[in-house]
Amino acid sequence: MDTGEIIEALNKALAWEMRAIAMYAHYSAYVSGIHRPHLSVYFSNEVTESINHAATVRSAIVKLDGKATTERAPSEIVHTYDYSVMLNEAYGTEKTASQTYEAILPMIEAIGDNELYDALEVIYFDELRSVEELRMMLK
Numbered sequence: 001m002d003t004g005e006i007i008e009a010l011n012k013a014l015a016w017e018m019r020a021i022a023m024y025a026h027y028s029a030y031v032s033g034i035h036r037p038h039l040s041v042y043f044s045n046e047v048t049e050s051i052n053h054a055a056t057v058r059s060a061i062v063k064l065d066g067k068a069t070t071e072r073a074p075s076e077i078v079h080t081y082d083y084s085v086m087l088n089e090a091y092g093t094e095k096t097a098s099q100t101y102e103a104i105l106p107m108i109e110a111i112g113d114n115e116l117y118d119a120l121e122v123i124y125f126d127e128l129r130s131v132e133e134l135r136m137m138l139k
């Protein structure tokens, strides 16, 4: 397995986490209506989770002697006050995140780094849980 390829995939994940941080912080501030009290907290917790994920991915890139990106993924963050639009955007974001980590895990397995594998698998399961949580919220 080419380390450069792994670093590229990890940078994609890192850029996506940085986009998630910006998106959830934005939605936490703008969410409106009767669901604002709990959704604002929910989005804010997602900011914290994404910051922690980004830190883990950044450390992984450092461990592999790569250069971590400082740019967020360019994919548009939809501006809205409407919580249902926000939840749909969050659902898409979490699905992409889970697919990104799903693709990375076999690469890490191939280089036999168990510590890194474990750290990234924890993130992968966090993303899967978010997908399921949002699926239930959108029902």
Ligand SMILES: [Fe+2]
Pocket: 017, 020, 049, 050, 053, 097, 123, 127
């Ligand atoms: Fe994440």
Ligand SMILES: [Fe+2]
Pocket: 020, 050, 094, 097, 126, 127, 130
């Ligand atoms: Fe997430």
